[in-house]
Amino acid sequence: MQVMATSADGKILQDINSNICHMQKSPRYVKTHTVNIEKNSRLFSICGKKKIAVNSFHHQSVLECGKNFRPCAFSADGIIEAMENKKHSFAIGVQWHPETLFSSNKCENNIFTAFITEAEKARRFKNV
Template sequence: MKPVIAITPDYNYELQKYILSQRYVDAVKKAGGYPIAIFDTDDFSDIIDGIILTGGGDVNPLLFGEQPIINNGEICPIRDNFELKLCQWGFHKKLPMLGICRGMQIFCLCNGGSIYQDIYTQTNTNIKHIQKAPRFEATHTIDIIENSILYHITQQKSCTVNSFHHQAVKQAGNDFIISAKSKDGLIEAIEHKTLPFVVGVQWHPEAMPQDTIQQKLFQVFIQNTIQKRGKLI
């Protein structure tokens, strides 16, 4: 049986609909997993072998002790609360987890970290992190820390990624290490110090199906879910 990967969807208040991009589903299937959408619940199932926290809107700044600034975007408290619960449960179960964009920020908030509400007013970045190019195009470079999980996956000290964010991790929290930064010093990837595969990336690897490095990230994630559960494909 293929490993079951729970993927968090976005939630639209106005339409009262959950929304999940096909790109996440395709990336998991291509890597050998069985994707399912997981919704707001207090009862998480033991059939779950791994978790993907997806990208989406801004995280509510009240969750990290700040008032919203002028450039803060749309928030979704229902999603915030659900993903924080799911993340804590995943930590407790020691499940492999992949946090993408907003998902990486949820990791750090679960671990006592903090985020920038808006990098363009709260940092000195001169790099465009909300690209106008198609989602599958890489538009800026990241530097990868040697001996990190990300380095072992890429076998490179740098690579190029896409970029669609105005929030970013400020402090990753005590249990995470930084595994990549962009040229302006912003954190682009983090990983848990002790859990076998809990990796957060600020970019969107699911939107780059033609990029072998980005797809290898999903492959290694799925391999870790198989090892965790002792399943064979």
């Protein structure tokens, strides 16, 4: 997500100072804090929930998303936990690691399913 932001001229906070632990010591599959997803976002339409529990392995965060991106999920301390592009149908970055949670979590499964669906649409469009 930080790469997406910096490539769009966004800004990064180098070291998070918060009472929420964003660099968990627990195994990757353990959820350690919640994220609030904005209802008018693509991520909300994918996950179908306003609040989800996530894992957390980062000391940096996006401070400003940059050109054509907007924040779409936040932790309770105000850290941007997800962002999405305003113009592209599927350009979403998340701060947590859905790849380690997907086997038992509908939201994470839906993120990967939506990504695959959009990739298939793009491939079909290019082959037309």
